[in-house]
Amino acid sequence: MGIExxxxxxxxxxxxxxxxxxxxxxxANSGHWPVVCLPGLTRSCRDFHExxxxxxxxxxxxxxxxxxxGRGRSAYDDDIGHYNIGIEAGDILAGLAxxxxxxxxxxxxxxxxxxxxxxxAMRPAVLKAIVFNDIxxxxxxxxxxxIRSYLDPLPRPKTYAEVVRGLRSTHGPDFPAxxxxxxxxxxxxxxxxxxxxxxxxxxxxxxxxxTGLDPRRPLPDLWPQFDALAAVxxxxxxxxxxxxxxxETLEQMxxxxxxxxxxxxxGQGHAPFLETGNLPGRIAGFFxxxxxxxxxEVTLEN
Numbered sequence: 001m002g003i004e005x006x007x008x009x010x011x012x013x014x015x016x017x018x019x020x021x022x023x024x025x026x027x028a029n030s031g032h033w034p035v036v037c038l039p040g041l042t043r044s045c046r047d048f049h050e051x052x053x054x055x056x057x058x059x060x061x062x063x064x065x066x067x068x069x070g071r072g073r074s075a076y077d078d079d080i081g082h083y084n085i086g087i088e089a090g091d092i093l094a095g096l097a098x099x100x101x102x103x104x105x106x107x108x109x110x111x112x113x114x115x116x117x118x119x120x121a122m123r124p125a126v127l128k129a130i131v132f133n134d135i136x137x138x139x140x141x142x143x144x145x146x147i148r149s150y151l152d153p154l155p156r157p158k159t160y161a162e163v164v165r166g167l168r169s170t171h172g173p174d175f176p177a178x179x180x181x182x183x184x185x186x187x188x189x190x191x192x193x194x195x196x197x198x199x200x201x202x203x204x205x206x207x208x209x210x211t212g213l214d215p216r217r218p219l220p221d222l223w224p225q226f227d228a229l230a231a232v233x234x235x236x237x238x239x240x241x242x243x244x245x246x247x248e249t250l251e252q253m254x255x256x257x258x259x260x261x262x263x264x265x266x267g268q269g270h271a272p273f274l275e276t277g278n279l280p281g282r283i284a285g286f287f288x289x290x291x292x293x294x295x296x297e298v299t300l301e302n
Contacts (some may be wrong), residue, residue, distance in 0.1 A: 038112025177267025
């Protein structure tokens, strides 16, 4: 794959030297904030392909979608302890530095949203606008346990049709709104074909980081980190059937942040497909409003 598919591949070195990968869409686009896309726990940059094409062609933005270490085309790490959001946030900053990106709008799905919270503590100036996709400062333990349940043991389907059937069987109850094309895109984003059949495109050790999870115990929250993002325009998207981001947490986010928009996506769970329905246009519109307001504020200050 490459530029003929609407993107180019970009490889760079993590602070510890590990080879990491990102896709760049609309590389020649300028004049607007670039968009940085951060995927979920075991997901890759491929999750954002359709949305990135839209933002790079229709909204004329440069889009960078990252693969974390151990996912997609990034190298696997021998040390399981390095699969944590602190190190992964540092990897993202290294990638932005390699691309000479000093500020951007960010989209974080699930784990990607947690990394954005960390980036707000490490480098707040880099965050110009934020889209949280089905993630907030409170993670419901049963939602994380649900993710653990379908990742272990990892399925190894022999055919592409088996991949699609398996995903529909596992996730169908939470995603009744999806059509055949949606499930096929999910399959192509999650799996890679090998001589052993189709394998999930991530290091199996990533799943081991969830070992010991007790769904009866609440997880540490990130409200202090969330509150530190008070000056950053924010859009929060929640799947109506989500087990990870509760409606109560979404409402509390709304009350604690003065510049927040929210969308609840009917017929989808964790996490909504950002290329479906009118979500691409609403995300593009949110970024446009945030950037226009920022430009006016800077102009008034000067």
